[in-house]
Amino acid sequence: MRRFERTALYGSLLVALPGVALAVALTVAGEGDSTLRWILCVAAIVVTVLLARWLYRRLVFPLYVLGGLLEALREGDYSLRGARDGALGGLVCDFNALAQRLQRERVEFEESSHLLSKTLSSLNSAVFTFDENMRLRLANPAGRRLLGMQDDSPFGQSAAELGLAVWMQGPVTHVLTHAFPARTGRFEVLHSPLRSGGHGGHLLVINDVGRVLREEERQAWQRLLMVLGHEVNNSLAPIRSMAGTMSNMVAREPLPAGWREDFFSGLEVIGHRAESLSRFLSSYSKLARLPAPQKQAVELSALAEKLSRLEQRLSIQVETAGALRMRADPDQLEQALINLLNNAVDAALATGGGVRLRWRREGELARIEIEDDGPGLASVENLFVPFFTTKPGGSGIGLALARLIAEAHDGGVTLNARADAQGALACLWLPLEATEERAD
Numbered sequence: 001m002r003r004f005e006r007t008a009l010y011g012s013l014l015v016a017l018p019g020v021a022l023a024v025a026l027t028v029a030g031e032g033d034s035t036l037r038w039i040l041c042v043a044a045i046v047v048t049v050l051l052a053r054w055l056y057r058r059l060v061f062p063l064y065v066l067g068g069l070l071e072a073l074r075e076g077d078y079s080l081r082g083a084r085d086g087a088l089g090g091l092v093c094d095f096n097a098l099a100q101r102l103q104r105e106r107v108e109f110e111e112s113s114h115l116l117s118k119t120l121s122s123l124n125s126a127v128f129t130f131d132e133n134m135r136l137r138l139a140n141p142a143g144r145r146l147l148g149m150q151d152d153s154p155f156g157q158s159a160a161e162l163g164l165a166v167w168m169q170g171p172v173t174h175v176l177t178h179a180f181p182a183r184t185g186r187f188e189v190l191h192s193p194l195r196s197g198g199h200g201g202h203l204l205v206i207n208d209v210g211r212v213l214r215e216e217e218r219q220a221w222q223r224l225l226m227v228l229g230h231e232v233n234n235s236l237a238p239i240r241s242m243a244g245t246m247s248n249m250v251a252r253e254p255l256p257a258g259w260r261e262d263f264f265s266g267l268e269v270i271g272h273r274a275e276s277l278s279r280f281l282s283s284y285s286k287l288a289r290l291p292a293p294q295k296q297a298v299e300l301s302a303l304a305e306k307l308s309r310l311e312q313r314l315s316i317q318v319e320t321a322g323a324l325r326m327r328a329d330p331d332q333l334e335q336a337l338i339n340l341l342n343n344a345v346d347a348a349l350a351t352g353g354g355v356r357l358r359w360r361r362e363g364e365l366a367r368i369e370i371e372d373d374g375p376g377l378a379s380v381e382n383l384f385v386p387f388f389t390t391k392p393g394g395s396g397i398g399l400a401l402a403r404l405i406a407e408a409h410d411g412g413v414t415l416n417a418r419a420d421a422q423g424a425l426a427c428l429w430l431p432l433e434a435t436e437e438r439a440d
Helices: 002-029 034-074 089-122 141-147 209-250 259-288 300-310 330-351 398-408
Strands: 126-131 136-139 173-179 184-196 199-208 296-299 316-319 324-328 355-362 365-372 412-417 424-431
Touching (some): 034 089, 136 141, 199 209, 296 300, 296 330, 300 316, 300 324, 300 355, 324 330, 330 355, 330 365, 330 424, 398 412
Antiparallel strands (some): 126 136, 173 184, 184 199, 296 324
């Protein structure tokens, strides 16, 4: 701007210079030749006009450039640039920088919009947006399929006309059963207010939880049938083989020597496999019929002493950290800790190490740890999968049952390799809820 101001000032002085020079010349010449005086006047006028035209171009042309740039910005054309020379070169440079920034922001906005559009298109959740008058403004493909939209005709209709108004009057998140034009089932509804361009609006998201639950149920049944089929086949295959062998044996005439011993040995194998299958089914029933916890006051120090006396194979080292009273189902909690202790003792007996039991309070949680000096864990990926076991003759439900019990108390269980030494560390935590902590 200072350059423009200097151009205007010096240009005005320059335009006035011929007139000033003419006045001085006439004053000095006095009453001279009139023809000369007319020539000087005409020359001054011509020079003044030429200088005025030059000044006009120097001052007005940059303004036209700025006007063109502003018009381009107003029309959304950010590719136009102005020359940086001239009286307003600095201001034109600023306009060029502004146009470049707006162009970059528009590209980023278009890329973000494209990404948002692709994301909404790939979602299985139905997404709807409404303006401040509760009229539909956006619906992703899943939303249009849910409403049975064949085209964009429902856009602009009210939420009441689409049957969605009642969904935005309840809690922010709720689950209900509803029949849509394209699907009937259980749906999770989430809604929240929006703000765009100074105007209000509403966002509505609908998730088909029934489909998710059905898929989870299908996978659970598949896993269960795989486990049951594997265990049942493992028991029935030797029973079938042995029954065929015994049938062939008694069908011979005469009976082979020592047939009685072979016959009773076969019966023993059949009985053993039948008993193994019965134990497996009993273990599964134990997992499936876990009752809801009946919570009452439990003193962890007394429970730990009781558990240490129950284990006869190895002396459990109880590391007392003060008494901690909490509310839990004492039978279920005891069973969960017994399962974790059995695993720890089995591991410690393999290496001749020890087992330590300790507990402490962490915020609003009671944390119980069982540490062993066993060989450690090669992998923790499938430890809590029901019926998965790495021990010969193991049932594979100890850790799974411990986790079920902890989760029924809103807690959890982990089993990991120790970081400080060889062995494993099992942690069971439960929320304290209404508990009382007292020091010894």
